[in-house]
Amino acid sequence: MAKVGAPEKLITKDGLRLDGRRLDEPRPVKLEVGILKRADGSAYIEQGRNKILAAVYGPRELHPRHLQKPDTALVRCRYNMSPFSVPERRRPGPDRRTIEISKVAREAFEQAIFAEHYPRAGIDIFIEVLEADAGTRCAGITAASLALADAGIPMKDLVSAIAVGKIDGQVVLDLTGIEDNYGQTDMPVAMMPRRNEITLLQMDGHFTSEEFEQALELAIKGCKILYEKQREALKTKYGGP
Ligand code: UDP
Numbered sequence: 001m002a003k004v005g006a007p008e009k010l011i012t013k014d015g016l017r018l019d020g021r022r023l024d025e026p027r028p029v030k031l032e033v034g035i036l037k038r039a040d041g042s043a044y045i046e047q048g049r050n051k052i053l054a055a056v057y058g059p060r061e062l063h064p065r066h067l068q069k070p071d072t073a074l075v076r077c078r079y080n081m082s083p084f085s086v087p088e089r090r091r092p093g094p095d096r097r098t099i100e101i102s103k104v105a106r107e108a109f110e111q112a113i114f115a116e117h118y119p120r121a122g123i124d125i126f127i128e129v130l131e132a133d134a135g136t137r138c139a140g141i142t143a144a145s146l147a148l149a150d151a152g153i154p155m156k157d158l159v160s161a162i163a164v165g166k167i168d169g170q171v172v173l174d175l176t177g178i179e180d181n182y183g184q185t186d187m188p189v190a191m192m193p194r195r196n197e198i199t200l201l202q203m204d205g206h207f208t209s210e211e212f213e214q215a216l217e218l219a220i221k222g223c224k225i226l227y228e229k230q231r232e233a234l235k236t237k238y239g240g241p
Contacts, residue, residue, distance in 0.1 A: 006182045010167040017167075019048075019176060026162060026174040026222050027135075031143070031233035034150045039126075041151025043233070045143040048176060049133035054143035055126045056151040062122030073118035077106035077125040079140055085132045101137045102127075108141050108161065108190040108200040114154040123153060134180035135163045138188050141200070142226055149234055158230050159199055161190035162222035164215040166207065171214045173222045185211075189219035193227040196220075 011017060021027070027048030036042035039055035046052075062068045079101040083090050094102075105127060113123065125148065127140035138161035145159040165175040167183035180186050185205030191198045207215055 007178065010179055010182060011170060011172075017172065017176075018178065021174075023170055023172045024218055024221070026225055027176070029226065029229055031146060031229055033146050033233050033237040039147070039151075041147040041149065041153070043143040043146035043150060045139050047135065047139040047142075048174070049131060050129070050136055050139045051131040052136060052140050052143050053126075053128045053130060054140060054147040055128070056124065056144070056147040056153065057126075058123035058151065059118040059121035059153065062120060067122070068120040071116060071119050073113075073115040073121040073123050075106055075110050075113060075115055075123045075125070077102050077109065077127070077144070079105055079127040079129070079137065081129040081132060081136070085129045101140075104200050104202065105137060105141050105144065108159055109144070109148065109155075111197070111199045112145075112155045112157060112159050112192055113148065114156070117154060123148075133177040134175050134186075135188070138162050138190065141190050142230065146230055146233060150237070157192035157194045157197075158227060159190050160193050160223040160226040160230060161188065161200065162219055162226060163188040164219045164222070166205065166211065166215075171207075171211055171218060173218050185215075187215055187219065189216070189223065191220065191223045193220075193224050 030046040032044045035044050041056035043054050079098050083092050125144050129136045141161040164187050165183050166185035167179045187203045190200035
């Protein structure tokens with residue numbers, strides 16, 4: 001049964017989505033590196049209607065000291081949504097969803113960061129969602145990856161992330177809020193594009209195995225598009241080839 005307020009269709013007769021995109025087209029993206037003075041590294045992303053800041057502190061001596069690891073740095077991540085980021089005011093503070101997103105985002109980076117270069121240190125990643133319209137964990141990861149690079153933290157590769165999903169029975173790239181709400185499936189993916197290594201894959205809903213293959217291929221394509229934009233943003237800040 002259709003939900004109250006649901007649009008009749010998410011894909012129009014001419015095969016386009018409600019915002020005019022093709023099925024395999026990502027939302028417009030704007031990236032900026034190094035915008036916060038006091039953080040060691042920072043970045044800002046706009047992806048469609050998402051507006052997200054990422055800040056990185058570290059590597060620095062980890063407190064409390066009992067958390068220090070003798071052979072590696074501890075990577076921590078906090079994903080937070082501001083109360084004004086969504087149509088219905090969010091209660092400030094962590095909830096199950098933000099705790100889960102903080103965990104999966106941290107895991108997406110743990111595989112990329114050479115944490116063993118910094119024994120006993122802490123690396124703190126903050127993702128602050130200012131405006132949300134679906135795909136914020138992915139956009140947050142894309143921005144945080146730039147903030148880590150801006151902080152000079154060595155990584156195997158940048159991490160790029162995007163969600164794929166199913167709406168009106170079709171596999172599409174980079175869901176908007178309305179597509180996420182009224183579609184059938186949402187699958188966020190993060191990866192190190194040059195190494196072809198997936199560092200996050202979650203799924204809300206169902207895909208057939210053929211749809212899954214198609215969706216994964218599309219997510220990889222989307223990550224590669226973002227990867228080029230991330231590299232451009234770093235070049236804009238730091239120059240170089
Ligand atoms: N959302 C909301 N209120 C909340 C949490 C989420 O309105 O408390 C919206 C927000 O636009 C978010 C979207 O629902 O981007 C999808 O949330 P999901 O949990 O799928 O995470 P995301 O797609 O942002 O990574």
